[in-house]
Amino acid sequence: MADPDDPQSPRDLNLTWSARVSLTPRILAVNIIALAMLAGGFFYLDSFRSRILDSRIAQASREARLIADGLAVAEAHERPALVMGYARDTGARVRLYSRDGALLDDSRARGSRNAVLRDPDKDPWRQDVARFLDAAIDTIVGAARPPLFRERRNGLGWPDVRAALDPAIARASVWRAPDRTPVITAAASYGDGIVFTTANARDITQTVRLERFRLTVVLAIVALVSVLLSLFLARTIVRPLRRLSRAAVRVRLGRAREVVVPRLPDRRDEIGLLARALSDMSGALRARIDATEAFAADVTHELKNPLASVRSAIDGLGHVKDPELQERLLAIVRDDVHRLDRLITDISDASRLDAQLSRAKFEPIDMAAMIDGLVMQRRARGVERGILLSADAPRDLSAIVFGEGTRLERVFDNLIDNAISFSPDGGNIAIALRRAGDELEANVIDEGPGVPDAERDSIFRRFHSVRPEAEAFGRHSGLGLAIARTIVEGHGGTIMVESREDGLSGARFVVRLPLAESE
Numbered sequence: 001m002a003d004p005d006d007p008q009s010p011r012d013l014n015l016t017w018s019a020r021v022s023l024t025p026r027i028l029a030v031n032i033i034a035l036a037m038l039a040g041g042f043f044y045l046d047s048f049r050s051r052i053l054d055s056r057i058a059q060a061s062r063e064a065r066l067i068a069d070g071l072a073v074a075e076a077h078e079r080p081a082l083v084m085g086y087a088r089d090t091g092a093r094v095r096l097y098s099r100d101g102a103l104l105d106d107s108r109a110r111g112s113r114n115a116v117l118r119d120p121d122k123d124p125w126r127q128d129v130a131r132f133l134d135a136a137i138d139t140i141v142g143a144a145r146p147p148l149f150r151e152r153r154n155g156l157g158w159p160d161v162r163a164a165l166d167p168a169i170a171r172a173s174v175w176r177a178p179d180r181t182p183v184i185t186a187a188a189s190y191g192d193g194i195v196f197t198t199a200n201a202r203d204i205t206q207t208v209r210l211e212r213f214r215l216t217v218v219l220a221i222v223a224l225v226s227v228l229l230s231l232f233l234a235r236t237i238v239r240p241l242r243r244l245s246r247a248a249v250r251v252r253l254g255r256a257r258e259v260v261v262p263r264l265p266d267r268r269d270e271i272g273l274l275a276r277a278l279s280d281m282s283g284a285l286r287a288r289i290d291a292t293e294a295f296a297a298d299v300t301h302e303l304k305n306p307l308a309s310v311r312s313a314i315d316g317l318g319h320v321k322d323p324e325l326q327e328r329l330l331a332i333v334r335d336d337v338h339r340l341d342r343l344i345t346d347i348s349d350a351s352r353l354d355a356q357l358s359r360a361k362f363e364p365i366d367m368a369a370m371i372d373g374l375v376m377q378r379r380a381r382g383v384e385r386g387i388l389l390s391a392d393a394p395r396d397l398s399a400i401v402f403g404e405g406t407r408l409e410r411v412f413d414n415l416i417d418n419a420i421s422f423s424p425d426g427g428n429i430a431i432a433l434r435r436a437g438d439e440l441e442a443n444v445i446d447e448g449p450g451v452p453d454a455e456r457d458s459i460f461r462r463f464h465s466v467r468p469e470a471e472a473f474g475r476h477s478g479l480g481l482a483i484a485r486t487i488v489e490g491h492g493g494t495i496m497v498e499s500r501e502d503g504l505s506g507a508r509f510v511v512r513l514p515l516a517e518s519e
Contacts, residue, residue, distance in 0.1 A: 024230075024231070024234035024238055027230045027233055027234045027237075028227065028230045028231075028234070031226045031227070031229070031230045032223075032226070034226070035219065035222060035223050035226060045208055045211055045212055045215070046138070046143045048208070048211070049143075049204060049208045050144070052204050052207070053174055053182060053184075053201075053204065056174075056182075056184050056199075056201055056204070057172045057173070057174060057184055057186075058172070060092070060172040060184045060185070060186035060197060060199060061170045061171065061172040061186050061188075062170075063086075063090050063092070063186065063197065064170050064172065064186035064187055064188040064195055064196075064197050065170040065188045067082075067086045067090075067094065067188070067190075067195045067197070068170070068188035068189060068190035068195045069190065070082055070086070071096070071190040071191070071193070071195060072190040072191045079096070079105065080105060080110065083096065083105050083107050083110070084107055084110055084112065086107075087107035087112045087114050088112070090197065090199070091114055091199060092114055092197040092198060092199040093106070093107055093108055093112065093114045093197065093198040093199070094106075094107045094112075094195065094196075094197050095107070095155070095195075095196045095197075095198075096193050096194070096195055096196070097155030097156075097161055097193060097194045097196060098155075098192070098193055098194075099165060099192065099193065099194065100156070101154040101155035101156035101157070101161070102154075102155065103155060104193055114199070116200070117149070117177045117178060117179070117183070117200060127179070130209060131179065131180050133212075134180055134205070134209070135180070137212065145176065146174050146175050146176040146182065147175055147176065148175065148176050148178070149175035149176060149177050149178075149183040155194065155196065158185065158187065158196060159171070159173060160172065160173055160185050160186060160187035160196065161187045161194050161196055163187065164187035164188050164189045164194045164196075165189065165194070166189070167189040169188075169189075170186065170187070170188040170189075171186065171187055172184060172185065172186035172187075173185050173186075177200060180205070181200060181201065181202045181204075181205045182200075182201045182204055182205065183198060183199070183200050183201070184198075184199045184201055185197065185198050185199075236271075237271065240262070240264055240267065240271050240275065241271065243262050244261065244262065244274065244275055244278055247260075247261040247262065247278070247282070248261075248278065251282055251285070260279075261275070261278050261279040261282045262275055262279070263275055263276050263279045264276070295462060299347055303340070303343065306336040306337075306339045306340045306343070307336075307340070309332060309336045310332075310333055310336045310337065310340075313329045313330075313332045313333045313336070314333065316329050317329050317330070347479070349479075349483060357404075357407070357486075357487065357490035357491075360404045360407070360490075361404075362402040362403050362404060362491075363402065363403075363404075363405075364400050364401070364402060364516050365400065365401055365402070365403050365404075365405050365408060366399055366400055367399040367400070367401055367408070367433060367440055367442065367513070368391075368393040368397065368399040368433055369399075370405065370408065370409060370412075371391050371393075371412060371431050371433065371442070372391050374391075374409060374412055374413065374416070375389045375390065375391045375431065378416065383420065384420065385420075385423075385425040385426070386425055386426045387420055387423050387425070387426065387427050387428070387429060388426075388427070388428045388429070389416070389429050389431075390428065390429070390430050390431070391430075391431045391432075391433075392430065392431070392432045392433070393432070393433035393434075394433075394434065397433060397434065397435060398435075398515065399433055399440055399515075400515065400516040401440055401491070401513045401514065401515060401516055402491075402514075402516050403491045403513070404491075407487045407490075407491075408487065408491070410483065410484070410487060411484045411487050411488060411495075411511065412431070412442070412444070412511075414480040414481065414483060414484045415444040415481075415484060415509050415511075416429065416431075416444065417480060418480060418481065418509075419444055419445075419446035419448070419507070419509075420446075422446055422448030422449065422507065423446045423447055423448050424447060424448070427446065427447040427448070428446075428447055429444070429445065429446050429447075430443075430444075430445045431443070431444050431445075432445065435515070436512060438514060438515055439493070439512045439513060439514055439515060440512070440513050440514075440515050441510060441511070441512050442510075442511040442512075442513075443508055443509070443510055443511075444508070444509040444511070445500060445506060445507075445508045445509075446506050446507055447504070447505065447506045448505070448506055448507060449505060449506075450499060450500075450505055450506055450507045451497050451507050456496070456497050456498075459481055459497065460481050460482055460484075460485045460495070461482060462479055462482040488511055488513070491513055491514075492513070492514050493511060493512050493513035493514065494510075494511075494512045495509065495510070495511050495512075496509075496510050497509050497510070498510055
């Protein structure tokens, strides 16, 4: 069995193109943008590292000053022990220089292994990867890059030592070791010399790497969850929209009867509402197409009869020599032409009625006054066969409805014409108004034979006509009641035919219209 969602025509390939601009990448992009904002935490880590370095630089400067103060009050033979003690307590390499830059003492020369810089070439590959990632991230976030740390032969080669020649200054600097870890140096003056400390702050790099690793893990997890949720969201949005789009394309290509637009009954959101609205619209369109085709077929059938009669009469005129018979044939032609004219006029009105009602501007209409006017006009023109017309409405009845006056007049004109054609000579036709809940009920009552139960719905169909036997053929098009029903339903009302309430012979056409306001 073929998948109903698969394209049925090469023209449906437009859907393949439309999939290239699917909502899925857009949903993913929106969530990825939010993740990119979260990735801004890498910039925060660079600021975090800068604050730690500033703190360590200030600490190194204070320690250098404390060491210098201790050396200033110590005897010369006590200084080597103080140097080793300070190196052990601070974890730094401590060197003493004379004011001309000559090395006086060095904690490393006395066996201390503090601030020994690593050789990157001897580190395992994991360290190389870590340094590469550090360099990449530092480049992305624009981190400051300290100068490379290199040993100096003379103490005055260090900027910190030169600055410390001024006893009031204790200076510290940050450098970059070959393995990209920070090296902090500091110098301070004491008596006749300069104390110079060097510390390799690998712990700062390790801390930043650990935080970056944690942030990366969080980002990876959040990104994975976000992508999965985005795909799920896209699936729940894009797939039903794609199904609806395919169905809509098939309807556009002229396959309205073949296509069943999915209603998505399990969806209670806007997409479900859209699906059901499209399904209802497709059903209404299908019904409208069927009605249009049926109307066209009915029109064709109704026009063929008088045309065939006219053609037969005209053909007969060419062979008939009797003047009386020719006059009879000409009378048939005239009657059929009048019938065609009336039929075409009614067909024109019926075909435009729906569109005109959809554009009409409704206004308050006093139905009691309108019906009184219609009855008075009929009486003034004279009613055939001595038939009496009357209108009745309670004085306190509010008969205001919203509608188009000329259309509503057409309804009751058609109903009165219908009642007159079925009423006996000298019969009575009454139009009674009354309130029925929130609706106005108008009853058009005649004394004719009534409408059989089996015909009470079909008489409102187009071109369906049940006429009195004495009436000449072709006087009615069979569209009057159909037009009346269309107008009433276009005003939100109903029309039906029932038996008279008093049990007498006759028909009662009941028109119900919503009142403009409730009393």
